Amino acid sequence: MRAKKRQRQSELQSLLDDNPFLTDQELAERFAVSIQTIRLDRMELGIPELRERVKMVANDAYAKIKSLGEEELIGDLWQFEPEVRGVSTLDATMEMIYEKTMTVRAEHIFAQANSLAVFMANSSEAITVGASVQFLRPVYAGERLVCTAAIVKREEKRIHMDVTTTSTDSLVFSGKFILGISV
Amino acid sequence: MRAKKRQRQSELQSLLDDNPFLTDQELAERFAVSIQTIRLDRMELGIPELRERVKMVANDAYAKIKSLGEEELIGDLWQFEPEVRGVSTLDATMEMIYEKTMTVRAEHIFAQANSLAVFMANSSEAITVGASVQFLRPVYAGERLVCTAAIVKREEKRIHMDVTTTSTDSLVFSGKFILGISV
DNA sequence: CTATAATTGTGAGCAGGTAATAATAGCCGG
DNA sequence: CCGGCTATTATTACCTGCTCACAATTATAG
Numbered sequence: 001m002r003a004k005k006r007q008r009q010s011e012l013q014s015l016l017d018d019n020p021f022l023t024d025q026e027l028a029e030r031f032a033v034s035i036q037t038i039r040l041d042r043m044e045l046g047i048p049e050l051r052e053r054v055k056m057v058a059n060d061a062y063a064k065i066k067s068l069g070e071e072e073l074i075g076d077l078w079q080f081e082p083e084v085r086g087v088s089t090l091d092a093t094m095e096m097i098y099e100k101t102m103t104v105r106a107e108h109i110f111a112q113a114n115s116l117a118v119f120m121a122n123s124s125e126a127i128t129v130g131a132s133v134q135f136l137r138p139v140y141a142g143e144r145l146v147c148t149a150a151i152v153k154r155e156e157k158r159i160h161m162d163v164t165t166t167s168t169d170s171l172v173f174s175g176k177f178i179l180g181i182s183v
Numbered sequence: 184m185r186a187k188k189r190q191r192q193s194e195l196q197s198l199l200d201d202n203p204f205l206t207d208q209e210l211a212e213r214f215a216v217s218i219q220t221i222r223l224d225r226m227e228l229g230i231p232e233l234r235e236r237v238k239m240v241a242n243d244a245y246a247k248i249k250s251l252g253e254e255e256l257i258g259d260l261w262q263f264e265p266e267v268r269g270v271s272t273l274d275a276t277m278e279m280i281y282e283k284t285m286t287v288r289a290e291h292i293f294a295q296a297n298s299l300a301v302f303m304a305n306s307s308e309a310i311t312v313g314a315s316v317q318f319l320r321p322v323y324a325g326e327r328l329v330c331t332a333a334i335v336k337r338e339e340k341r342i343h344m345d346v347t348t349t350s351t352d353s354l355v356f357s358g359k360f361i362l363g364i365s366v
Numbered sequence: 367c368t369a370t371a372a373t374t375g376t377g378a379g380c381a382g383g384t385a386a387t388a389a390t391a392g393c394c395g396g
Numbered sequence: 397c398c399g400g401c402t403a404t405t406a407t408t409a410c411c412t413g414c415t416c417a418c419a420a421t422t423a424t425a426g
Binding site: 002005007033035036037040051073 | 371372374375381382387
Binding site: 126 | 203204257266284288309315316365
């Protein structure tokens, strides 16, 4: 009997690990045991109830999505002079980190810069066609990245921009972006 | 009276837009009205109850996190010859799109490339120090991006890599990455 | 065969609601 | 100033998916 219990509990654990949206009811049916058994198992495993699980997923998600998700502008716009320059800030979080080195992954720094560049070109429909970038020093969680994009030259079909990112007064990123205007 | 109501409802809307975790109770206190008023407002605005909102966030999140979140390697590794080349694929989704142009935002393409480059350098602790990249054509949702990173030169403290991304047999991205080795 | 472990059942109570119905307050036009 | 309308508040019953406490049953190992 004890073997069955352990078996069920470990299955329960992994089942809920990759699908937190199951009710005790559904779990009870899946394992062909009573709802109370499922509750006892959850207690023993320290697994919270459905609603708490969903809340946790939603919360994580909320943090992570902000870090690099569907936002059009990554970071928060701080200053904006149309056709001249824009400044955005982004707080580096643990979600952005490459574990081995504990440094912020380059794509996040690039994303802040690129999205600001695209935003600056907002007079029309712009897409990034090229960029030459340097990541000048490693960035750690907790740093506040201040990104400045300045329009260098505006041609008929292209915009050239210089984008730099600083943190605690030292340069961490510098890049030249070329955006193409399609309309 | 009508003005007050509209005011409150629009505030309610935007409040819940960027914080779906508020109960009717809390909202009622915030607006100094009864709980029923809040419920009526939600009805009129078609806003579901707290639990449904949280569930929605959790669900989205579940999908979105997969697209571009805390993963170390963005995309799925397809081929890997240590010290030579690696290939990853990434399906472009609606979450990656810049609304105005309906094209995938450059940072996603960059992220796939950069994370693959870092992965390739996995023998040691590598960080991106520079990159020169071209986005050769717009990419739309639904395309499968196949990214190839090849090691060009390995120096004592640096790795040079060529990274290209293709989709439906045409080149969409090409870049040269330089990674620094710290250990 | 019995002591212990595992399972099942029962009832009360809670949070955060829905739904329906009624009563009250505030304002506006005539 | 009063009738009518909208907005607001209150009240009650009910729902889901639990928790908590307690009891009863079943299984099984020693």
